[in-house]
Amino acid sequence: MSDRPDVFFSPSTTTFDIVEKPLNSWARLANQTALRKTFLLVLLAGIWEAYARWLNNPLLFPTFTDTVAAFVSSIASGELPRAAAYTIQMLLKGYAAGLALAALLTAFASATRIGADLLETLTAMFNPLPSIALLPLALVWFGLGSGSIIFVLIHAVLWAVALNAHAGFRAVSPTLRMVGQNYGLSRTAYITRILIPGAFPSILTGLKVGWAFAWRTLIAAELVFGVSSGSGGLGWYIFERKNELLIPSVFAGLLTVILFGLLVDNLIFRTVENRTVRRWGMQT
Amino acid sequence: MLLAVEGVTLQYRAKDHLVTATYRVSFNVLRSDRFVILGPSGCGKSTLLKAVGGYLRPVEGCILLDGVPVTAPGPDRVFVFQEFDQLLPWKTVTDNIAFALTATGKLPRRAAEERALHFIDKVKLAEFRNSYPHVLSGGMKQRVALARALAMEPQILLMDEPFAALDALTRNQMQEELLQLWEETKITVLFVTHSIPEALRIGNRILLLSAHPGQVKAEISSQSADAARIEAMLFDREIQGGSAPRV
Numbered sequence: 001m002s003d004r005p006d007v008f009f010s011p012s013t014t015t016f017d018i019v020e021k022p023l024n025s026w027a028r029l030a031n032q033t034a035l036r037k038t039f040l041l042v043l044l045a046g047i048w049e050a051y052a053r054w055l056n057n058p059l060l061f062p063t064f065t066d067t068v069a070a071f072v073s074s075i076a077s078g079e080l081p082r083a084a085a086y087t088i089q090m091l092l093k094g095y096a097a098g099l100a101l102a103a104l105l106t107a108f109a110s111a112t113r114i115g116a117d118l119l120e121t122l123t124a125m126f127n128p129l130p131s132i133a134l135l136p137l138a139l140v141w142f143g144l145g146s147g148s149i150i151f152v153l154i155h156a157v158l159w160a161v162a163l164n165a166h167a168g169f170r171a172v173s174p175t176l177r178m179v180g181q182n183y184g185l186s187r188t189a190y191i192t193r194i195l196i197p198g199a200f201p202s203i204l205t206g207l208k209v210g211w212a213f214a215w216r217t218l219i220a221a222e223l224v225f226g227v228s229s230g231s232g233g234l235g236w237y238i239f240e241r242k243n244e245l246l247i248p249s250v251f252a253g254l255l256t257v258i259l260f261g262l263l264v265d266n267l268i269f270r271t272v273e274n275r276t277v278r279r280w281g282m283q284t
Numbered sequence: 285m286l287l288a289v290e291g292v293t294l295q296y297r298a299k300d301h302l303v304t305a306t307y308r309v310s311f312n313v314l315r316s317d318r319f320v321i322l323g324p325s326g327c328g329k330s331t332l333l334k335a336v337g338g339y340l341r342p343v344e345g346c347i348l349l350d351g352v353p354v355t356a357p358g359p360d361r362v363f364v365f366q367e368f369d370q371l372l373p374w375k376t377v378t379d380n381i382a383f384a385l386t387a388t389g390k391l392p393r394r395a396a397e398e399r400a401l402h403f404i405d406k407v408k409l410a411e412f413r414n415s416y417p418h419v420l421s422g423g424m425k426q427r428v429a430l431a432r433a434l435a436m437e438p439q440i441l442l443m444d445e446p447f448a449a450l451d452a453l454t455r456n457q458m459q460e461e462l463l464q465l466w467e468e469t470k471i472t473v474l475f476v477t478h479s480i481p482e483a484l485r486i487g488n489r490i491l492l493l494s495a496h497p498g499q500v501k502a503e504i505s506s507q508s509a510d511a512a513r514i515e516a517m518l519f520d521r522e523i524q525g526g527s528a529p530r531v
Contacts, residue, residue: 176370178339178357179372182337182363184359184388276374281373281416281418282373282418
């Protein structure tokens with residue numbers, strides 16, 4: 001307990017020198033997510049090529065270069081774009097119909113307690129049921145054609161979207177609700193200006209999950225359809241090429257499926273996420 | 285007289301029984317009052333404020349604003365909550381305030397933005413006018429909420445422990461700023477708190493409530509009150525050197 005004197009300092013008010021140390025160029029390159037991912041893709045393609053060349057069995061496992069060549073020629077001949085366009089068109093129809101039904105169901109569930117019970121019961125029953133398991137039944141009910149496919153697509157989209165949206169609405173904080181009521185908004189304005197943006201993180205998750213379910217279901221349904229009818233989507237393209245033992249083209253078809261998945265997830269959903277929930281700090 | 289609360293009993297439904305929050309509470313708030321409702325936690329003071337806000341109906345008694353019974357929430361009684369999430373996270377600071385003005389139909393878009401900027405200036409947040417709420421500190425968020433409420437020019441400002449979640453330094457500063465803004469606008473404030481120093485600092489008139497259920501113990505002017513006496517009254521304690529005075 002020696003006597004320590006009080007000391008006083010006056011913090012400098014002049015501008016400081018650079019306190020941050022700039023990253024070197026290597027560290028800055030490594031910080032680019034896109035660059036890191038591209039590097040991984042190139043590496044995977046290299047491994048694929050090397051393995052296929054070592055295996056030397058084009059019927060089982062074609063090389064990366066063969067696949068790309070088949071991909072390019074299928075695009076040039078217009079077969080692949082036509083199949084992809086058919087698939088996308090189908091998907092959009094089914095997705096839109098699923099969303100519309102999900103909106104109705106969620107609205108009913110949010111408005112009444114019996115509606116909420118209905119939604120919860122139906123979701124618990126049907127969410128675990130893979131859509132593709134309904135395809136045989138759909139074929140009996142709607143026949144061969146787009147009707148059956150849209151039916152299974154709706155099943156794939158509806159429950160995921162409705163469940164997430166409903167959970168999102170219920171999670172809107174009581175404070176935000178009271179603020180909305182304080183403004184004396186009309187019922188429609190209250191829903192569109194307060195509840196929907198408030199529940200948007202969950203709604204977006206629902207949209208993403210629904211999209212992924214729909215995409216998988218559609219490709220699978222087209223494979224089955226390929227056996228029974230001639231409607232030509234990507235699944236059918238893959239199935240047909242397998243029958244002709246054009247394995248590089250089968251791989252090219254699969255590649256297209258993957259590319260679309262990546263494209264929609266990274267371009268569309270990522271952009272929407274960055275411009276909305278991330279920007280608003282509702283999701284990190 | 286601006287606000288009349290007459291014999292108000294409030295109940296709300298808990299899990300499996302009814303809770304009586306306040307029992308036959310009466311008080312009057314005059315124009316430009318800074319009226320503080322003070323009481324221990326569980327005295328129903330927040331519930332009382334929500335009733336004035338129109339979020340729940342009294343089971344007995346009535347609440348009159350300017351002689352008109354309060355039946356539903358409305359922009360003539362603007363709330364400032366304790367919670368930091370009272371700002372819409374999807375709108376910038378300016379838009380949060382401007383939206384409140386356009387949504388209530390008080391002003392068209394352009395004029396609403398101008399008034400928003402004016403009040404952002406008043407709460408010293410000009411630098412942050414285009415920021416989203418999630419980048420603001422707790423104190424800044426409460427300032428925006430206050431600016432939003434003032435911009436709406438309500439008949440009465442309802443504040444539900446707005447500074448309770450802030451650190452002590454920020455709380456002091458916010459109390460100071462609130463008083464300054466009151467000097468400029470002379471707006472009527474109904475302020476709920478459980479802090480005796482805050483009540484003495486903010487209020488010109490203080491209503492003391494007892495706990496479980498809330499009943500009026502006293503209504504006093506803050507000039508004539510001191511903390512020890514209020515504490516004694518709130519907790520039915522004898523103060524040293526005499527009994528608790530009846531007011």
